[in-house]
Amino acid sequence: MKPNDMQQNGGRRGLLAQPRKTVSGMVYSGAIIFMLAVSLLFSIVLSAVVSASGTPLEELQARDWYKYLSYLLYQVAYIAVVLIFTFVYKEKPRAYGYRKTSPKYFLIAALLAFGLLFSLNWANGLFVRFLELIGYEAPASSLPSLAGGGIVGVLIVVAVLPAFMEETIFRGIMLDGIKDIGTVAACLLGGLLFSIFHQSPAQTVYQFICGAVFTLVAIRADSVWPPVFMHFVNNAIIIFDGKYGFLTNMSNTVYIVLVAVSAVVLLATLAYLIFIDKRNNRKKEGEIGPFAWAALPGIILCGIMWIAALVTGIAG
Numbered sequence: 001m002k003p004n005d006m007q008q009n010g011g012r013r014g015l016l017a018q019p020r021k022t023v024s025g026m027v028y029s030g031a032i033i034f035m036l037a038v039s040l041l042f043s044i045v046l047s048a049v050v051s052a053s054g055t056p057l058e059e060l061q062a063r064d065w066y067k068y069l070s071y072l073l074y075q076v077a078y079i080a081v082v083l084i085f086t087f088v089y090k091e092k093p094r095a096y097g098y099r100k101t102s103p104k105y106f107l108i109a110a111l112l113a114f115g116l117l118f119s120l121n122w123a124n125g126l127f128v129r130f131l132e133l134i135g136y137e138a139p140a141s142s143l144p145s146l147a148g149g150g151i152v153g154v155l156i157v158v159a160v161l162p163a164f165m166e167e168t169i170f171r172g173i174m175l176d177g178i179k180d181i182g183t184v185a186a187c188l189l190g191g192l193l194f195s196i197f198h199q200s201p202a203q204t205v206y207q208f209i210c211g212a213v214f215t216l217v218a219i220r221a222d223s224v225w226p227p228v229f230m231h232f233v234n235n236a237i238i239i240f241d242g243k244y245g246f247l248t249n250m251s252n253t254v255y256i257v258l259v260a261v262s263a264v265v266l267l268a269t270l271a272y273l274i275f276i277d278k279r280n281n282r283k284k285e286g287e288i289g290p291f292a293w294a295a296l297p298g299i300i301l302c303g304i305m306w307i308a309a310l311v312t313g314i315a316g
Helices: 003-007 010-053 057-061 064-089 104-133 150-181 183-197 201-221 225-244 252-276 289-315
Strands: none
Touching: 010 057, 010 064, 010 150, 010 183, 010 289, 057 064, 064 150, 104 201, 104 225, 104 252, 150 183, 150 201, 150 225, 183 201, 183 289, 201 225, 201 252, 201 289
16 A cells, blocks of 8 residues: 555554654664764774874875765765665655645745855854854865866765755655644754754754755645755855855855845845745644654764764864
């Protein structure tokens, strides 16, 4: 029997809903556990390479192959989790949210991507300044070389793969398991889990709001495609700025205007999604418990890593 058929059979609905919530929570925990396992394995192999070659670790970390692997290995971990979910739960891509939707949601996604990139980046900067008051210093991050055709490889590992894999997990598998807790709760939970998953104190506000907005768009569109598009655009613009510097070299006046315009666009678009377009809006129909218990190991690990990153940033 198909999931939709089961959902239409009142008494049997719970038979699918409970296991599905648990599995969604396990996917969250599995994603972070696999990511940490891959990171540990990579560190062990890297230590062996340093010992065998005598090359300083800092020198290896400056090379492009290291930077590519540091981005790519996380995606491999996410792919493994999705494949295991597919094998165990016998789901098809439609269950991940890859469904057709109205073209208007791609326009909405574009407007939100513009609004988030400028106004939210500015707001997140205020939070970073607050962290700096307690001595926190955000770690420097660098992309592989963008020279020549290198930008294509960087787009794939930093924009394309994260957009597909993270949205498949968060706005696909996980959202499908928790959306009956209510639209507001699902968006807030989606933002929280997305934020701590990235374990970056400096990006906490940005990631939380992005996660909540991406979740709302996925609910309204009944599809993961618009959030995938938003996620890709956000990361791709950062990459293109790294190559061409059109944002970095922007004058203060132009930047202020863009922040103001993007804030208006962001708020207006969100107001439309919240108060006018109430498609697929849901009140609380189910419990969060089965998901929360299964996701708890991942939440604890993410919380520990977030605190460790904050302490490290303060200690220098």
